[in-house]
Amino acid sequence: MSAALLYRLKPAVSAATRLWSCKPPQILPTSAAFIHRRPASARLYSGLMATGAPLFRQLFESESSTYTYLLADTDTKEAVLIDPVLETVDRDLKLIDELGLTLKVALNTHCHADHITGTGLLKKKVFGLKSAISKHSGATADIQLSEGDRITFGKHFLTVRETPGHTDGCLTYVTNDERMAFTGDALLIRGCGRTDFQQGSPHKLYESVHKKIFSLPGHCFLYPAHDYKGQTVSTVDEEKKFNPRLTKTLDEFVNIMNNLNLPKPKKIDISVPANLLSCQREECCPETSCTPKTLHTDMPRHNMETQRSQWEPVRSSPWIMRVEQSPASSGAESDTEGSSTESERHRVKQADRDLLMSPSMLQQRITELDQQREELKIELQLEVALLRGELKAEQERLRRHTDQLQVLQEKDRQRRSNRLASRQKERVQLEQQRLKVEEMKRRCEEMEKQIPSQPEDQREQLMLRLQQEKDVLEATVRAFEDMEFHILELESGVEDEREGEDGESQTVIEREITRVQHTCNASQERVQQLENQLKEMEKEKDKALSSLRQEKKELLHKSQRILKEKKPLSDWSNITGSTPCVMSHSPLTIHKAAQESLKDSSSLPRRRSAHRKITDRPLSAQVLVRMTPDRQTSEALSPRLPHPTHRLSNGHCNGLRSAEQSDGNGLHTPCNSTSTSRAPSPQSLLDLVEMERKLREAKAERERLLKEREERQRLLAEQRRRKEQESVRIQTDASKLETHAEERLQIHSTHKNIEQGVPLSLTVNFDLRAHVESLGHNVAGCMGVNLSGRRCGGFLTKRGGRVKTWRRRWFIFDLDHQRLAYYTELDEKKLKGVIYFQAIEEVYYDHLRTATTSPRPSLTFCVKTYERLFFLVAHSPEAMRIWMDVIVTATDEHSRY
Numbered sequence: 001m002s003a004a005l006l007y008r009l010k011p012a013v014s015a016a017t018r019l020w021s022c023k024p025p026q027i028l029p030t031s032a033a034f035i036h037r038r039p040a041s042a043r044l045y046s047g048l049m050a051t052g053a054p055l056f057r058q059l060f061e062s063e064s065s066t067y068t069y070l071l072a073d074t075d076t077k078e079a080v081l082i083d084p085v086l087e088t089v090d091r092d093l094k095l096i097d098e099l100g101l102t103l104k105v106a107l108n109t110h111c112h113a114d115h116i117t118g119t120g121l122l123k124k125k126v127f128g129l130k131s132a133i134s135k136h137s138g139a140t141a142d143i144q145l146s147e148g149d150r151i152t153f154g155k156h157f158l159t160v161r162e163t164p165g166h167t168d169g170c171l172t173y174v175t176n177d178e179r180m181a182f183t184g185d186a187l188l189i190r191g192c193g194r195t196d197f198q199q200g201s202p203h204k205l206y207e208s209v210h211k212k213i214f215s216l217p218g219h220c221f222l223y224p225a226h227d228y229k230g231q232t233v234s235t236v237d238e239e240k241k242f243n244p245r246l247t248k249t250l251d252e253f254v255n256i257m258n259n260l261n262l263p264k265p266k267k268i269d270i271s272v273p274a275n276l277l278s279c280q281r282e283e284c285c286p287e288t289s290c291t292p293k294t295l296h297t298d299m300p301r302h303n304m305e306t307q308r309s310q311w312e313p314v315r316s317s318p319w320i321m322r323v324e325q326s327p328a329s330s331g332a333e334s335d336t337e338g339s340s341t342e343s344e345r346h347r348v349k350q351a352d353r354d355l356l357m358s359p360s361m362l363q364q365r366i367t368e369l370d371q372q373r374e375e376l377k378i379e380l381q382l383e384v385a386l387l388r389g390e391l392k393a394e395q396e397r398l399r400r401h402t403d404q405l406q407v408l409q410e411k412d413r414q415r416r417s418n419r420l421a422s423r424q425k426e427r428v429q430l431e432q433q434r435l436k437v438e439e440m441k442r443r444c445e446e447m448e449k450q451i452p453s454q455p456e457d458q459r460e461q462l463m464l465r466l467q468q469e470k471d472v473l474e475a476t477v478r479a480f481e482d483m484e485f486h487i488l489e490l491e492s493g494v495e496d497e498r499e500g501e502d503g504e505s506q507t508v509i510e511r512e513i514t515r516v517q518h519t520c521n522a523s524q525e526r527v528q529q530l531e532n533q534l535k536e537m538e539k540e541k542d543k544a545l546s547s548l549r550q551e552k553k554e555l556l557h558k559s560q561r562i563l564k565e566k567k568p569l570s571d572w573s574n575i576t577g578s579t580p581c582v583m584s585h586s587p588l589t590i591h592k593a594a595q596e597s598l599k600d601s602s603s604l605p606r607r608r609s610a611h612r613k614i615t616d617r618p619l620s621a622q623v624l625v626r627m628t629p630d631r632q633t634s635e636a637l638s639p640r641l642p643h644p645t646h647r648l649s650n651g652h653c654n655g656l657r658s659a660e661q662s663d664g665n666g667l668h669t670p671c672n673s674t675s676t677s678r679a680p681s682p683q684s685l686l687d688l689v690e691m692e693r694k695l696r697e698a699k700a701e702r703e704r705l706l707k708e709r710e711e712r713q714r715l716l717a718e719q720r721r722r723k724e725q726e727s728v729r730i731q732t733d734a735s736k737l738e739t740h741a742e743e744r745l746q747i748h749s750t751h752k753n754i755e756q757g758v759p760l761s762l763t764v765n766f767d768l769r770a771h772v773e774s775l776g777h778n779v780a781g782c783m784g785v786n787l788s789g790r791r792c793g794g795f796l797t798k799r800g801g802r803v804k805t806w807r808r809r810w811f812i813f814d815l816d817h818q819r820l821a822y823y824t825e826l827d828e829k830k831l832k833g834v835i836y837f838q839a840i841e842e843v844y845y846d847h848l849r850t851a852t853t854s855p856r857p858s859l860t861f862c863v864k865t866y867e868r869l870f871f872l873v874a875h876s877p878e879a880m881r882i883w884m885d886v887i888v889t890a891t892d893e894h895s896r897y
């Protein structure tokens with residue numbers, strides 16, 4: 001099985017397969033796993049490969065009327081997303097997560113003019129995701145596509161057909177069975193993309209559609225990038241018959257297209273620049289493979305592997321990574337994540353080393369700086385565009401919440417004023433009732449007064465009437481009292497809990513208002529935060545760019561100085577016929593032989609004879625050697641330069657040995673004191689000492705970690721031994737025989753797996769909590785870390801990949817899904833990123849590298865994946881130790897110790 005295939009299958013592989021492919025990234029260039037070119041003859045095979053249709057979803061973004069398409073292999077779960085939109089990235093990711101898919105590639109049919117693509121944001125959120133777009137689009141992306149390329153997901157693939165016309169970089173993606181084609185804006189349902197901007201050409205479009213789309217089988221379903229009328233799908237046959245533009249002759253078509261008179265897309269001015277960057281490449285990561293990645297995308301694909309392998313040693317040794325890079329490399333210097341103080345310090349040291357470089361190295365470094373600046377600019381611009389997108393989405397959310405709040409408040413106001421009106425009406429009625437009662441009382445009193453003065457025969461009748469009046473009065477008084485009590489009740493608020501006319505209680509509305517108000521406040525805060533971040537980002541962008549500009553300026557200056565300084569040297573050597581031995585103070589630097597520098601520096605004055613003379617001489621004379629206390633270190637520091645002793649043969653300088661003898665402190669002394677051209681500056685010597693001290697510290701730290709690991713290993717072995725003893729004891733108990741046989745099997749399989757080098761996390765019966773407890777952690781006593789047999793959850797503060805802000809995230813280490821995922825909140829609704837176990841290489845304490853930026857330097861640790869470094873901060877020392885021991889179970893390395 002080829003390495004490429006293995007890597008592609010990784011997410012679904014069994015433990016055994018994983019054994020074969022435990023270091024896939026070292027084998028494969030990033031894009032090669034998903035795309036390969038094929039000869040035209042290979043077409044014959046398409047259609048035969050697929051068994052069963054891929055999973056397919058059509059998703060819609062209503063603001064720009066854009067369709068996003070999700071395709072996946074139902075077996076391997078590998079997925080691709082076509083034309084994602086910035087605003088709907090979270091929706092798409094939620095669906096992908098719900099369907100248990102692994103998003104591999106985000107494709108664009110072209111550089112859109114009406115909306116910002118979601119590719120950039122997706123790449124930030126989905127670890128390892130690759131972006132792809134046409135190589136003719138002018139946009140940056142991990143994969144630059146052209147005619148005939150294939151994007152593979154599981155057993156399916158999409159074939160690329162170039163369909164220019166709407167833009168130069170328009171692509172149509174066709175499924176391997178030619179049952180579906182994703183036409184982008186080349187062909188819309190009963191229409192087509194406009195041709196009046198972005199290199200649009202009606203002639204090209206007409207040809208593209210007729211040759212590349214109408215040549216597909218008639219039943220082939222066509223899925224466009226937009227529809228403005230609610231249509232979702234068409235077929236080749238339908239469009240051939242009914243497309244009002246493309247059924248016409250070429251001339252008629254051109255005429256139609258040139259007279260569409262459509263208004264410009266509203267967002268064209270921000271979308272196009274953002275999209276030219278948004279499919280951008282991998283995140284830069286200084287400690288891993290920033291430079292190779294950058295090279296990958298810029299170089300022909302067949303070169304990728306060679307370039308990467310050149311960098312492998314650098315990646316495998318985190319302790320010496322920063323000093324190990326040769327001055328000419330751009331790894332550490334391109335650190336967009338490192339703290340500014342750190343990079344500043346580094347820059348100064350770098351500048352010192354630059355002083356000792358040859359002009360050609362300086363030139364190379366300057367070119368690299370230019371490249372870095374360009375890349376950084378693109379990255380930062382993208383970051384700004386993404387932040388703007390996020391800000392806009394948040395502002396939109398805030399607007400919606402504010403509207404909702406206003407509606408609720410209006411409703412509340414209405415309800416209150418209705419209530420007030422009805423209270424007043426009731427009060428008036430009560431007053432009327434009161435007057436009525438008083439009037440009735442008065443009447444009764446008058447009657448009572450009249451009765452004694454009435455004749456005997458009428459008195460009886462009057463008394464009867466009086467009694468009747470009194471009865472009515474009594475009833476009226478009762479009604480009045482009831483009414484009065486009811487009003488008092490209403491006024492004291494007892495009624496509030498009762499249902500209102502529209503079925504909603506006042507308290508419910510008030511609660512709702514409070515809730516929405518709360519959401520509004522949170523949204524407002526977030527908007528404020530984003531605005532600040534945006535400002536900071538802009539500042540950071542200017543700072544980073546100006547720092548690179550400054551570095552370049554300094555280098556240019558130094559390069560001129562060096563050229564000037566080298567001139568007298570070469571002149572001198574021409575006169576004496578020998579080159580002087582010059583003292584160097586850098587452990588990293590071995591000066592190039594004189595003829596090399598002459599060759600490199602075209603500006604140096606040279607005489608024909610002088611040049612010949614120098615090349616006749618042995619190479620050793622100008623070699624500068626500075627012995628470090630540890631020779632191995634010295635070698636490690638300058639791995640790509642030839643060893644100095646190879647050059648030491650000239651009589652002027654008696655080689656390494658004599659140099660060592662001549663200077664007890666390890667510095668080479670000049671062979672001829674009069675020929676010393678440059679003495680080490682005290683600052684550089686201090687830097688050197690500092691560098692050596694750091695190396696020693698790093699070594700000691702490594703020793704300590706190894707010991708710690710051994711100790712852990714010992715505890716683990718002890719635990720295992722105890723388990724075995726226990727299982728033997730239990731064996732004797734016949735009633736529990738079955739259970740324990742199973743347990744033994746489990747222990748056995750764990751041992752077997754460990755022996756075979758399978759990461760612990762892959763063993764089926766692995767109990768994460770038991771394992772962590774066996775390492776001596778008090779899991780129950782560690783607040784904020786929720787550890788079970790298969791999962792570990794808790795808040796960690798994570799440093800952003802490009803924007804170096806530290807954010808609290810909810811992390812889930814999940815054995816069943818074989819991934820470390822992080823979310824905005826513990827409700828696990830908003831997935832922010834995923835690190836698959838197979839990508840994790842190492843977990844280690846940060847050793848205060850982020851001391852100046854981390855919110856808690858002493859609680860900061862690193863998770864190193866093959867592509868980048870994640871800096872994480874725990875809330876307590878115990879939590880940090882637990883998290884490190886949890887995550888390390890996902891590494892291959894863990895199984896070996």
Ligand SMILES: N[C@@H](CCC(=O)N[C@@H](CSS)C(=O)NCC(=O)O)C(=O)O
Binds near residue numbers: 191192
């Ligand atoms: N009103 C929309 C833009 C509408 C538009 O121009 N659509 C483009 C595709 S997106 S660049 C198009 O080609 N339309 C062809 C047609 O016939 O409608 C906005 O403001 O975003």
